[in-house]
Amino acid sequence: MAERGISRRSFAKAAVAIGGASALVACLDRGESDPIPSGPADLSTLPSRQHAWNESLPTDEHGNVRTPYHHLLLYYDYDDGETTAGATTPTNGERETVEDALRSLERAYEHSSDGLLFTVGYSRRYFDRYDDSLPESVDLPRPEALAPFEDPERDEADAVVHLASDRPAVLLEAEEALRGNRETVNNREMRAVLDDVLTFRERRTGFNGDGLPAERDDVEGVPEDAVPEDAPLYMGFTSGFRGNQATEDRVTIQTGPFEGGTTQHVSKIRLHLEQWYEQDSRSQRVSKMFCPAHAEEDRVEGAGHNLGAASGANACPAHVKDARESGVVGHAQKNATAREKGAPIMLRRDFDSTDDDRAGLHFLALQREIGDFVKTREAMNGTDAAEASSAVGTRHNNGILQYMTVLRRGNYLLPPREKRALPRPS
């Protein structure tokens, strides 16, 4: 048989990961030609918080918000020069260009998973070019390793745009337009080009939705035909339960010039799921993802959609006690300790990925302060469980730490919508 290269079907499946005009054509060829709902003429009807997506997203019968199926991260720098205080700072004209480009997208696409949702965030490095510092109401440290056993690279691009939609064609079209490769979006004029002001650095892509990882198991790091068909993520379980997600209010900055904004952490994580699927039993996977009691009592069916509106981690014994008595401790069980007055402090909008042809996870999370993320990650590290129990190691039987390697970490401020275009620190 002659070499055929990548088939059209698999090309469409991988379209967001591949990107570019030809990927867009492949999407449209595949029948993605239903009209895409357009945005409002009056943009003041849009939420003032960039991260206010939940009202625009579908929910399931348990009230769990379903994150869009497809995601794209675009990384930009403002300039190539030094970013220490006194360096070149954005002009008002440049701010207008950025704002025009973003408004063009908002007019073109409905604020929904059928249209387009996006945020723009800025790193600490971006703000360091200003003489003024960020106000105390913003907790935005440079990214750093968050466990003694990890050694991530710092992501310090000036800006990151997170685009999300159920429709791959929307992401690809919006990307092409932001980058100046097409003049219209959803048949409307693109009034400005982001790349006229910012230097494009990198794109990362991913997906989160029942069946999407099983369709994309032809990459390194995940055995073929192992991921359950009903799982939204490679590890085979659902997440983002209403009871385990912070509310948008909880993650919103409450005071100061960035009131109405939030902070975003994005880590790039490599998954190693051969052992997870080939060497752990179903019961061991449930123990490690949730807690041993969930496994013993068969509480999790399939991907765990039966759990309803919460992971049920409050029905698990205290994690340190379980580490001692079961010799294994669950991921959800550990994370349940990172709460404030019983409520979660972090809002996950993470997605899996085939970037670099490897199974990966872009762990994107929103929280009022980066410190809230650090607290949650410390809970996940399970250092207390490892210290309390000689049966639990740094990674061994310590949640799901064995199956992932954190490659990169980045922290960003998502200003409120009115200040999203190249903001000043105060």
Next chain:
Amino acid sequence: MNRRTFLRAGAVGAAGGLAGCSELFAQRSTARIPPVLDDRPEAVYRPTHIEGMEMIGTQTVGDRTVGLFYSFPHRFWTVAGDTNRVEIQDDHSVHLMASVWDRETETVIPVLDQPRFTIIQDDSVVDERRAWPMLSQNMGFHFGENVELDGDGTYTVEVEALPVGIETVGAFDGRFAAEHTAEFTLKYAESERNDVPFEEFPDTAGERAAADPMGMSMPLSYAPPVGELPGSPVTVGSVGDAEFVATVEDGALIVSPRTPYNGFSIPGFSLSAAVESVGFDDALTDAIGPTLGAHYRAELDGEPESGDTVTITVESPSSLSRHEGYETAFLERGSVSATL
């Protein structure tokens, strides 16, 4: 060190040696591995077969020496709440085993780490795995995993030596805190792998016994013989076929569990102990020392006297992964007591 093939010592090894090359050759396909016994004791038992191993080399990195070996891909068992049998995958080429010991005392450092094995050829990664901490009858504690190679050829194998997360005592105080990577060259030929001895025990498999440790010039993870422990050691009893020995030294209670027959130390338990006379009833922490090897310990507020009772409680099974013959042992919870 040169590459060498290591055979097990003792009668079993001798019998294997006499079985004849042709017979051994005929048995070297993983498809010939005998099935797991239907009726296994809930204790240490002699496995259906045992495989020899080939040394890839040793490397000294910082204060530790790493030895790397390979054998046929193995079936083994993981322990996390329950025990799961790991089957050999078609693409597995070898079982890689690393042992890490103190460069000076040659005390093996058996900890619940998962060092990464990275296999590289022509600058590209062929396979990459975090190895399981495991226990086998012929090698004792090691880090092991079945890995995939891309046929005959020369590979670079990187093995992490991770900072140990357990208490270091005596001359080991503060040691093994750094992270190192040991780099090995593996010249692999499937025909050479097939020369690794493979031996079945059709008549004795399933008996409450163990295959002998291999007789080779490398340190194994033995617990110290009872008589060599400090103080006045007592054998407290067995839980799940693990033998618990306790002693008191310099105000610390020391508990040293070991496998029956071969006397390997057993990390990975969650243990507590009580010595009522000094008001102690608490968890033990895992530790390693140059003479005590891997053990569990706690500081006591007072010095127990001869005649006081010590109780040791296994709160959770040892979470080590196991080679055949150990997968049904060290899983029970329970208490044993003895008089000091």
